[in-house]
Amino acid sequence: MNIFYMRSLIFCAATFVSLPSLLWADDATRPNLIFIFADDWGYGDLSAMGNLSDVKTPHLDALSQQGVMFTDAYITAPQCSPSRAGLMTGRYQQRFGFDTIPDGPLPLDQLTVAERLREVGYATGMVGKWHLEPNAVCLKWAKQHQPDGIQGNRVLVRRDLSMPYWPQSRGFDEFFQGELNPYWANFDLRGKTLNPTGETVHDGRFRVDVQTDAGLAFIRRNADKSFFLYLAHYAPHVPLEASEKYLQRFLGDMPERRRTGLAMINAVDEGVGRIMKLLQDKGIADNTFVMFASDNGAPLGAHTGELMADILPVGKPGPAWDGSRNDPLRGEKGMVAEGGIRVPMIWSWPAKLPKGKIISEPVISLDMTVSALAAAGVNADSTSSLDGVDLVPWLSGIESQKPQRDLYWRFWNQGAVRDGDWKYILTGDGRELLFNIRDDKEEQHNLINSRRGRAKILRDKLKSWTSELKPPGLPSAPLNVQEVGWYKYYFDEKVTATMSDVKSD
The missing domain is CATH 3.30.1120.10 (Arylsulfatase, C-terminal domain)
Known part of the structure; x- marks a missing residue:
C-alpha cells in the first residue's frame, strides 16, 4: 500500500476518534503546551537539584518552584534521534525500529504529537533541532528509497525525498528548523509570514538566542489561540560556542569546555525566563503547560577508556565532552547507565499542577507526550496504544492515579x-x-x-x-x-x- 495513502487513512481515523474532543473541548480552558527540549544536557546541571555549585539556572529553578521537579526522570534512549522519536510519538521508538540514529528517519506511519494536536484545533510550531529526517547514516532507508544516493557508508539524501519527513509534513503548521545557521522557516523572528512551505533564513548570531527568539515569535503569532510549541535548543551539544554575554557569567579557574558548556546552559535558561515573561505579558501563563527536559545525558568522552575533559580545547568536536556533567550519576550519553538516560525534568502548569512539588518516583519522556495530549482533550481511545502515562491527575493529588509500570x-x-x-x-x-x-x-x-x-x-x-x-x-x-x-x-x-x-x- 502506498505510504501516503496509509497516512491519509490514519489521519481520517485519528480525526474520527478525536471528534468528540474537538466538539466538547473549551478553547478557553484548554492549556497551551510547550516542550522545551535541550540537547546533551546532563543530570547534574540544574542548580535546583543541588548537585553542582558552578551551574546557573535561575529561571528553571523558578519554574520548578511554581511547578513539579522530577528527580528520577528518564529519556527513552541515550542518543538524540531515537529519544526525540519517542517524545514525538509517545511510543517506545524501538517498537517501530528506531533504536539508533542510522535506523531513522521517523517512519511516516507514526503519528506525531503535533499531528494529534492539530487534529483537535491546536496551532503547532517547531523550533530548533529536528533530526528525524533521513540523514547521511540512514543506509537502511536509502537502500529502499534512494539507492543511487549511497556512496560507501554514507548517503547523499535528496531534499525532495527528505521533505516528507520534515516538521512541516509531520503536523507542524509553523517551523523555524535548524541546529545552526542557516535555518528553514515559514516565519521570521519579527513574526512575518514567509513562504508557507519554507525558505532559507540566515542568522549568524549565537544559536541559542536565535532559537529562543524564534520560539518567542511563534508565541506572539499564536497567543490568542490554543498552541503547541516544540522548542528544541541545540545546546549544550557540540560544536561548543557561546557569546561573551554568557561566558562572562562564569569566571574563575575551570576547563574552557566547562565554561562554554555552562554558558550555553545559562543561555537556554535565560531563554526559558524570556518565554515565561512573554506568557505573563500576554496573560496566558497560568494556563500554559510547560515541560522541560533533555534528550539524553551529557557525553563525557570515556569511550577511550579514560577522561581527558580538562585538557580538551573548546573547538574539539565529538564524540567528546560537551561541557555538561551528569553528577552524581555514573555513565554518559550512549550508555543505559543512569548518566546516559536520567535527565533533568520540570513541569509547570499553574492552573492545574501544585507548586514546588518534588517527585522521586520514576517517570519517562513518553509521559510528557501523553500528558500533553490528555490536557488538550485528545480522546483517550486514540492514544491507548501509546506507552506514556498521563501524570497530571496523580500530580494533582489523586493518589490512585499513580503510575504502576516498569x-x-x-x-x-x-x-x-x-x-x-x-x-x-x-x-x-x-x-x-x-x-x-x-x-x-x-x-x-x-x-x-x-x-x-x-x-x-x-x-x-x-x-x-x-x-x-x-x-x-x-x-x-x-x-x-x-x-x-x-x-x-x-x-x-x-x-x-x-x-x-x-x-x-
Whole structure:
C-alpha cells in the first residue's frame, strides 16, 4: 500500500476518534503546551537539584518552584534521534525500529504529537533541532528509497525525498528548523509570514538566542489561540560556542569546555525566563503547560577508556565532552547507565499542577507526550496504544492515579529495565548489573551475585518487552568499541558489591 495513502487513512481515523474532543473541548480552558527540549544536557546541571555549585539556572529553578521537579526522570534512549522519536510519538521508538540514529528517519506511519494536536484545533510550531529526517547514516532507508544516493557508508539524501519527513509534513503548521545557521522557516523572528512551505533564513548570531527568539515569535503569532510549541535548543551539544554575554557569567579557574558548556546552559535558561515573561505579558501563563527536559545525558568522552575533559580545547568536536556533567550519576550519553538516560525534568502548569512539588518516583519522556495530549482533550481511545502515562491527575493529588509500570531501554548492545527501586542492565556480551537505585543512584554496588532471584525477574521482564520490538530480542551482539571503553572505565574497576549489600530475596 502506498505510504501516503496509509497516512491519509490514519489521519481520517485519528480525526474520527478525536471528534468528540474537538466538539466538547473549551478553547478557553484548554492549556497551551510547550516542550522545551535541550540537547546533551546532563543530570547534574540544574542548580535546583543541588548537585553542582558552578551551574546557573535561575529561571528553571523558578519554574520548578511554581511547578513539579522530577528527580528520577528518564529519556527513552541515550542518543538524540531515537529519544526525540519517542517524545514525538509517545511510543517506545524501538517498537517501530528506531533504536539508533542510522535506523531513522521517523517512519511516516507514526503519528506525531503535533499531528494529534492539530487534529483537535491546536496551532503547532517547531523550533530548533529536528533530526528525524533521513540523514547521511540512514543506509537502511536509502537502500529502499534512494539507492543511487549511497556512496560507501554514507548517503547523499535528496531534499525532495527528505521533505516528507520534515516538521512541516509531520503536523507542524509553523517551523523555524535548524541546529545552526542557516535555518528553514515559514516565519521570521519579527513574526512575518514567509513562504508557507519554507525558505532559507540566515542568522549568524549565537544559536541559542536565535532559537529562543524564534520560539518567542511563534508565541506572539499564536497567543490568542490554543498552541503547541516544540522548542528544541541545540545546546549544550557540540560544536561548543557561546557569546561573551554568557561566558562572562562564569569566571574563575575551570576547563574552557566547562565554561562554554555552562554558558550555553545559562543561555537556554535565560531563554526559558524570556518565554515565561512573554506568557505573563500576554496573560496566558497560568494556563500554559510547560515541560522541560533533555534528550539524553551529557557525553563525557570515556569511550577511550579514560577522561581527558580538562585538557580538551573548546573547538574539539565529538564524540567528546560537551561541557555538561551528569553528577552524581555514573555513565554518559550512549550508555543505559543512569548518566546516559536520567535527565533533568520540570513541569509547570499553574492552573492545574501544585507548586514546588518534588517527585522521586520514576517517570519517562513518553509521559510528557501523553500528558500533553490528555490536557488538550485528545480522546483517550486514540492514544491507548501509546506507552506514556498521563501524570497530571496523580500530580494533582489523586493518589490512585499513580503510575504502576516498569521502564525499559534497548540501545546498541545494551538493555535495561527499572522496576521500582531496582534496575537491571544486560549487555550483548553477557554482562549483568543489578542496582538498588533508590539506595544507590550512583550505581556503585553491583548486587548481581547476591540477588540472583531479583535479577532473573528483571531479565524475564526485559526479555518479554524486547519480544514486542522491531526487531525483537535481547541485546546479543558484542559491545562496540565505544561501549567497551565505557564499561571498562565506569564499571570494570569501579563497581563492587560489599558484604553489607548481600540480602535474600
